[in-house]
Amino acid sequence: MRSGGERTENGRVDYQELVDEVCALLGTPATLEGRDFRLIAFGAHDNEDDRVMDPVRTRSILRRRSAPGVREWFESFGITTAREPVRIPPEPAAGVLTGRICLPVRHGAVVYGYVWLLDDGAVALGDPRLDEAMAVAERIGSLLAEEARAGARLGELLRTALAAGTPGAVRELAAALGAAAEGALTVVAVTPWELDTDVPAPLPGASAVCVAPGAPPHALAALTRPAAARAVADRLRGPGRVAGIGGTRHGPLGPDGLSGAWREALAAARTAGAEDRFGGVARWSELGPYRLLTALPARAPDPAVAALLRPEHRELARTAETFLDNAGQAARTAQTLGIHRQTLYYRLSRVERLTGLDLGSGADRLLLHMELKTARLR
Template structure:
């Protein structure tokens, strides 16, 4: 079986050739996007007219995806169910300075993407060239449909590996990946994930995507993992496992990615995406069974003591250095000492004791994970 990486590479060439064919047919700038509005290919167009590179087209090319507001504007014209070209008027407030003609890219009953033409008046309604362009869009749809089927099969194999659903799953995934299975691989986890939500198509850099229980998983090369996480996570947290050799080692990377996603959701310093090697104490804390807060620390976690809990965590993060803690919190050192004494009275712990400090620090970090 040919690897999906090879299929995608060759498919990219075919998409570009087909987009160039539409450009030549119509003599107008063209872009091709998937049904998730991810940019697949665009045709070069030499023009001195600034409207050719209006803000929406520029952002789509630079960011490889249309903005959500632009997507909603275009979808409001029924492009997701259309079978013929759809004309969309300009909307300067959304950055659409020039109208568009949308050619739905279909295969059978399914829309797999959209070919976009700038509606500069060069292609009037009923122009027979639009029929020729729709025929090209149909060929693009067949390619996207095959890629979607291949991606779904690969996603099913990945899910079987990560959930240990079949004894030969790793061997099947290796065969499906082809040469891509030989290099280092890792897994990205996005959590939480609604099991009723559609599984997105693999973004650039991802070899496969699937949805094991309560999370989204993407198989990728380590060098592309952060970019893949950024494209998939939306407002959720994402984690990246350590690199592995061979699909049979991916369950370990998946467990690490899930732990890293939990840590990313708990700590702002990770910026929403955490990598397993960077987790520090969370590598241990995420491996512990879920439990309620320690009885000694429970009073400190009540909402009315939020500032005291923050003070305690910062003090411990700064290795008990009063000057550094006061600077980090923006308070006077005497205020810090007063707060620390209140923390000791509230918890019954001695902040001069290494054991008590360890207990308090672990309990505060574990509370973040909950």
């Protein structure tokens, strides 16, 4: 038996190796999730039975997390306090078509995660192979605890560096990161992040994670490689949360690079919350005019446009924005909105009367377009 997973380039443990070891011991697919039910690693499966890939397992693998309802259902079997394997029966209503055996991943009194085994009834809870699998789970628990301690230290250093922005604070963070502070780096911002929500540790792909300083809505900051940024953002965002990815900086890590990437990530997160087309995750490099708009100080709308932004004129504002997004092309705008062209012209004339702006004027169009986009950020 191997002594543990190998460490990757950034010093993280390769938990995939340990999960594969459990799969080999029991001859069944296994997954490793953190205590927050976020996926860490999963074993290959060759079974063509649809029940093996039931909705819960599929969601866990594809979305890197389980739904809150599923988490509550599994926790109802006492897995958060268990020290031995727990058998969980199938429950089609919950999307669990195949039963599970849960191996709690603990270190001392703390549960750090769970190894999930698909259970067709062939493995008895007294099977000596489960004892060996639990030994692997204990090793995983020790490694996760070690990473949690190291992650907490790095997270505090990242928080201090973001708050202070001084060369000394950033140098201390860079020294603790070692080689991870070199090369291409960026920052991911996820907001809003409630203060009582656990900070994921470890977070695959991230070198350091913290709840960033500042007034609500609070944000989570993750220092990561650009190639891993999207995966990190997808792991962290969820219902009601959006994520932004800052521009790439090249190490060694410095104050300007860190603070600049963080500002860009926050701007990208604001934009992701304003524009549905980003799907909840936006990159600084893809923001277009929002790179400028997010840098402007907060202010009241321009007096000419203020009336248009009132709730009762929401449809007129949407029409004007779509018209300007389509470079003033009436046919394309009408098609996008699903209205007759004459209806479009009527609405645009109402916009002109309401604002006093001339949609035939480039300057007036620019003012209106900027105000409509800024209103989304508010």
